[in-house]
Amino acid sequence: MTRSIHETAVAAVLRGTPVVPGVGYAKSIRPGPRPTIATDAAVIPESERESQLASFQRAAATVADRLGDRAACASGAASEVLAANAAMARDRGWLAAASKLIASGSSANAATAGATDKFATMFTKLGGLMAERVTDLRDVRDRVIAELVGAPEPGVPTPAVPSILLADDLAPADTAGLDPSLILGLATSLGGPTSHTAIIARQLGIPCVVAVAGLDDVPADVDILIDGSTGDITVAPDPAQAEAAVDAHRADAAKVARWAGPGATSDGHRIDVLANVQDGASAQSAASNTAAEGVGLFRTELCFLDRDTEPTVSEQTHIYSEVLDAFAGRKVVIRTLDAGSDKPLRFANHPDEANPALGVRGIRIAAHDSGILDRQLDAIAAAAVTSQAQPWVMAPMIATAAEAESFAGKVRERGLTPGVMIEVPAAALLAEQILTHVEFLSIGTNDLAQYTMAADRQSADLAALTDPWQPAVLHLVARTAAAGTAVTKPVGVCGEAAADPLLACVLAGLGITSLSCAAAAVSSVGAKLASVSLDDCRRAAAAALATADPAAARAAAAAILR
Structure with a gap:
C-alpha cells in the first residue's frame, strides 16, 4: 500500500517557486474550514x-x-x-x-x-x-x-505557538492579517511569484514559497523546514540539520540588521536602495524603521479605489504631502494613478472590455478622461510646493514614445520631473526613443514578466513563466538599462524583483541604478549589495543572461555571488 507523505520516516523535500527569502522551522498549520454553502433549491416564501x-x-x-x-x-x-x-x-x-x-x-x-x-x-x-x-x-x-x-469569520487561525502555514491558496485578506511572529513561513500549492499573497508576504517579511507540487498531501501538525531562497519545503527534516539551518539564517539576519546604508557594492558603486509605499503611514514607517534612501514607488491608488467620487485636488494634496514630508529632502518617485483592469474606479466610467488586462488601464484612462490625470498632477505640484520637495513623477502602462512625450509635457508644465514605467515589452524595446522625452525610467517587473511571457501571474501552472528570473525578462531589463546608460539617465526597478537580494545584485550588474522594494526587504537587499563587488554583479548578470530558464539563471548567479 502506498504510504502518505506524513507517514514516511525519512525527510521528503518538495520544491516550489521561491518568493520571499528566509528560513523557518516549526509545526505546520492549515486554514480552518470555510462555511457551508447552501446548495438546496428550496424556494423561500x-x-x-x-x-x-x-x-x-x-x-x-x-x-x-x-x-x-x-x-x-x-x-x-x-x-x-x-x-x-x-x-x-x-x-x-x-x-x-x-x-x-x-x-x-x-x-x-x-x-x-x-x-x-x-x-x-x-x-x-x-x-x-x-x-x-x-x-x-x-x-x-x-x-x-x-x-x-453566525459562524466564526473564516480564514487562517491564530496559532498558539510559532508555525508554518500551508495552504492550497490564500485570499489576500487572509495574508494581510498574518502575524510574522507566529507565522514563520508560508507555502502554497497555487499562486505565482507576483500574486497578491506573495507581495504581501514580502511586505511582512515572511519566508514564502508558492506553486509547491505535492503540498496538498502534507497535513497539519508535522515538522516543516521552509527555505524561501531555494524554494525547498522539507517535511519531517532531521531536527539537528533544521536547527542548524535556522541558526545560519539568524546569523545572516543579524548582519542584515546592522546595514545602515547607503546602497553600494563592496567596491563603492552606488545603487540607491529605496522603499515602495502607498500612503503617509507606510512612508513614515519606512523612513523611521529602515535605511531606505527615499521612495522609488509611491502607489497613489489607495485614495481612489474605495471612492464613489473622485478625491478632490485638496484631498490628494494632503495625502501626497504626507509622503513627501516623511522623506523630506530625499528622492520620492510618485506613480500616477494605476487603475483599471483588476482595480476599476467607480467614477471613471470604465468601458466593458473583453480583456481588461490588455485594455484601458494606467495612463490609458487619460485618453478617455484627461481631467483625472490633470487634477492628480495639479495635486502633486501643490504638495511639492508645500513640502518644498521636487518629486519625480512617472506614468504606468506606457507603450509608445508618443505617450511618453505627451505625459512628460504635462509634468514639465507643473515644474516636476517626468519619467515612465517600463511594464510593456514594447516600451522596453523602444527605451532609447522614450528616453528622449523623459528624465528617468522605472521597470515594473511584475507586469513586464506577465506581458513578456503571456502568462497570468496568478496561475500556479504558469508560475515558472512569471518568475522574474526568466532570461527573456532579464534581457528586456538589460536592454532598458543600457538605453539609460547611453544617455546618462537613471533606470530603476520597482517591481518585486528588486526585493530579492540575489536578483538585486544581478540587476545592478545589468546597469540598474536604483532598487525600490517593500520596506521589510530594504535591509536585506542593501546588505547583500554591500557584500559583493560590481564586477561580481556583472559576472552574475552575464551568467544569468546566458541561461535558458529561471532555475538555471538563479543557480548561475548564486554560484558567483554566494
Missing part, C-alpha cells in the same frame, strides 16, 4: 424574502466595514488589497445580482453563492488580472455567508 434581503444587506455591509477598518489600520500592499476587497463587498453589480436571486425565491445564503458564481465565471473567462479576483470574490462570499449563519 414571498413573505420571508424581504427579511432575507435585509439579512444579506446587513451581512455584506458588516463584511465590507470590517475589511475597510483593517485596510485603514494596514499599509502598503496589504492596505490596497483589503480596501479592494471591501469595495468588492460593496460592489453594486454583485449586490444587485444577489438581491435579484433573493427576490426570485433564493435564500440569502444561496443568493450570495449564486451571485458569486456568476461573477467568478465572468472573471475567469476574461482571464488575466480579472481572473485573479476570483479568489478575492470567493473569500468575500465566505465571509458574508459566515456572517449570515
Whole structure:
C-alpha cells in the first residue's frame, strides 16, 4: 500500500517557486474550514424574502466595514488589497445580482453563492488580472455567508505557538492579517511569484514559497523546514540539520540588521536602495524603521479605489504631502494613478472590455478622461510646493514614445520631473526613443514578466513563466538599462524583483541604478549589495543572461555571488 507523505520516516523535500527569502522551522498549520454553502433549491416564501434581503444587506455591509477598518489600520500592499476587497463587498453589480436571486425565491445564503458564481465565471473567462479576483470574490462570499449563519469569520487561525502555514491558496485578506511572529513561513500549492499573497508576504517579511507540487498531501501538525531562497519545503527534516539551518539564517539576519546604508557594492558603486509605499503611514514607517534612501514607488491608488467620487485636488494634496514630508529632502518617485483592469474606479466610467488586462488601464484612462490625470498632477505640484520637495513623477502602462512625450509635457508644465514605467515589452524595446522625452525610467517587473511571457501571474501552472528570473525578462531589463546608460539617465526597478537580494545584485550588474522594494526587504537587499563587488554583479548578470530558464539563471548567479 502506498504510504502518505506524513507517514514516511525519512525527510521528503518538495520544491516550489521561491518568493520571499528566509528560513523557518516549526509545526505546520492549515486554514480552518470555510462555511457551508447552501446548495438546496428550496424556494423561500414571498413573505420571508424581504427579511432575507435585509439579512444579506446587513451581512455584506458588516463584511465590507470590517475589511475597510483593517485596510485603514494596514499599509502598503496589504492596505490596497483589503480596501479592494471591501469595495468588492460593496460592489453594486454583485449586490444587485444577489438581491435579484433573493427576490426570485433564493435564500440569502444561496443568493450570495449564486451571485458569486456568476461573477467568478465572468472573471475567469476574461482571464488575466480579472481572473485573479476570483479568489478575492470567493473569500468575500465566505465571509458574508459566515456572517449570515453566525459562524466564526473564516480564514487562517491564530496559532498558539510559532508555525508554518500551508495552504492550497490564500485570499489576500487572509495574508494581510498574518502575524510574522507566529507565522514563520508560508507555502502554497497555487499562486505565482507576483500574486497578491506573495507581495504581501514580502511586505511582512515572511519566508514564502508558492506553486509547491505535492503540498496538498502534507497535513497539519508535522515538522516543516521552509527555505524561501531555494524554494525547498522539507517535511519531517532531521531536527539537528533544521536547527542548524535556522541558526545560519539568524546569523545572516543579524548582519542584515546592522546595514545602515547607503546602497553600494563592496567596491563603492552606488545603487540607491529605496522603499515602495502607498500612503503617509507606510512612508513614515519606512523612513523611521529602515535605511531606505527615499521612495522609488509611491502607489497613489489607495485614495481612489474605495471612492464613489473622485478625491478632490485638496484631498490628494494632503495625502501626497504626507509622503513627501516623511522623506523630506530625499528622492520620492510618485506613480500616477494605476487603475483599471483588476482595480476599476467607480467614477471613471470604465468601458466593458473583453480583456481588461490588455485594455484601458494606467495612463490609458487619460485618453478617455484627461481631467483625472490633470487634477492628480495639479495635486502633486501643490504638495511639492508645500513640502518644498521636487518629486519625480512617472506614468504606468506606457507603450509608445508618443505617450511618453505627451505625459512628460504635462509634468514639465507643473515644474516636476517626468519619467515612465517600463511594464510593456514594447516600451522596453523602444527605451532609447522614450528616453528622449523623459528624465528617468522605472521597470515594473511584475507586469513586464506577465506581458513578456503571456502568462497570468496568478496561475500556479504558469508560475515558472512569471518568475522574474526568466532570461527573456532579464534581457528586456538589460536592454532598458543600457538605453539609460547611453544617455546618462537613471533606470530603476520597482517591481518585486528588486526585493530579492540575489536578483538585486544581478540587476545592478545589468546597469540598474536604483532598487525600490517593500520596506521589510530594504535591509536585506542593501546588505547583500554591500557584500559583493560590481564586477561580481556583472559576472552574475552575464551568467544569468546566458541561461535558458529561471532555475538555471538563479543557480548561475548564486554560484558567483554566494
